[in-house]
Amino acid sequence: MSLIVQKFGGTSVGSIERIEQVADKVARFKAEGHSIVVVVSAMSGETNRLIALAKEVQPRPVPREMDALVSTGEQVTSALLSMALSARGVKAKSYNGSQVRILTDATHTKARIREIDNERLQADLDQGFVLVVAGFQGVDENGNITTLGRGGSDTTAVALAAALKADECQIYTDVDGVYTTDPRVVDGARRLDRITFEEMLEMASMGSKVLQIRAVEFAGKYNVPLRVLHSFEEGPGTLITKEDKSQMETPTIAGIAFNRDEAKLTVLGVPDMPGVAHRILGPIGEANIEVDVIVQNIAEDNTTDFTFTVGRLDLDRAEEILQEVARELNAEEVRADSKIAKISVVGVGMRSHVGVASQMFAALAEVGINIQMITTSEIKISVIIEEKFLELAVRCLHSSFGLEKEPYDESTA
Incomplete structure (x- = not known):
């Protein structure tokens, strides 16, 4: 008998009718003989409603109480x-995070899971119950309710699957x-049958919103x-899984990811001396602003131009x-410059x-299309371009690598 953990997001359970369909x-x-654990999000729009209520009472709500509220x-x-x-x-039983005892650290509103006590869940599974677990939440060592941050129900589901050694x-x-890229941008975008954890992680970090x-x-x-x-088709x-070593030598591009929420900052004419990068980026890091692509150009007059990208919302600060x-x-x-975008080609090949x-x-x-900045990793190449050319760039790269037909290989080069 296989054990499956299933997670349904807010739109999938957004009404009683939808909940009935999920049931x-x-x-x-x-009925097919599987053991089932279901992880659910709040009904669509409910978390936003609860946050709005909190802010009516207190403009900057106490994090502990905010977690107690939104977890409901x-x-x-x-x-x-x-x-x-x-x-x-x-036969079904519902559980909240503290009943399962999803133990987290004490960082309210963005806690991280430390361990899960699966003994109670396993006992109920052995008795034939379907377990329905509230996602997005846990409890710290002092019994305080914590939440895992936006999209945290995905993490709850994966953590439970790991703890229970689920088959999927x-x-x-x-x-x-x-998909190989956003179907709203490229009509020929193709659904992937399989992708590796590494590729999915790069796609997610580059802007794909499918998974947290x-x-x-x-x-x-x-x-x-x-x-x-x-949910309903x-x-x-x-399937997202580990890399198939037997396919390791096959040149493959999994997809094209992109992110519009980028901005670029350049400091011109900086004295070229040891420690200058830290002098520039240190205060940025202290302000909790994440830096992405970095380029430094050295001129003949012993000065340097230092350029880096940040999230567009962090640009003014x-x-x-x-x-x-x-x-x-x-x-x-x-x-x-707030009118830039990042586009990435991703693939273990x-x-x-x-x-x-x-x-x-x-x-x-x-x-x-002019390339302003380039950064690479073992399985990714990213470039910064003008935002107005983003969709054209996605379409031309998708076509160039033949992603609408077959995974990229030497025959398409």
Whole structure:
């Protein structure tokens, strides 16, 4: 008998009608002989409603009380789904995070899971119950309710799958799998049958919103097979799993990821001396602003131009900090650009194929797109371009690497 953990997001349980549909699906799996643990999010819009209520009472709510409040959304869904299953003759029990004892650290609103006590869950599974667990939440060592941050139900599901040694963790959402790129941008985007943890992690970090990054990291660490499926349409979805070593020598591009929420800052005419990078980026880091791509150019007059990217929402604060740093360093000026985007080619096949970068750059040059910055990893090449060219860049790269037809190989080069 296989054990499956299934996670349903907010839109999948957004109404009583949807909850009834989910109950039908879970009941079918149970009838097929599977052991089932279901993790649910709050009903669509409920978390936002609770946050708005909190801010009416207190503009900056106490984090401990905020966690106590917003965790109730998932608890409502888990109880309703458990009732719907019981109405179908399926033995079911609902659990909140503290009842399962999903032990976390004490960082309210963005806690991290430390361990899960699976003894109680396993006992109920052995008795034939379907377990319906409220996602997104846990409890710290002092018994305080904690939450895992936005999208935390994905992490709950993967963590439970790891603790219970589940055969598969199925993430049900409003798309039928992971695509080679956003189908709204490229009509020919193709659903992937399979993708590695590493590739999915890069795709998620580069802007793909299908899965929460922390959930993918957790799945990779504990080797939990993930499958992304549509909540209400039948299909095989996309399996996310470890790399198949037998395919390691096959040059493959998994997909094209992109992110519009980028901004670029440049400090011009910085004295070229030891420690200057720290002098620039240190205050940025102290302000809890994440830096992404970094480029430093050295001129003949012993000065350097230092450029880096940040999230667009952090641009104003980062520019304010840099203006002060520039004065201290006697730099020429600070320039900011919020009209950029990042586009990435992702694939484990880059490890064994050297032509990916040149093909990417040639494809962009062919349609007149200038590359402003470049960064690479073992399985990813990212470039910064003008935002107005983003969709053109995605389409031309998707076509260049033949992603609408077959995974990229030498025959398509």
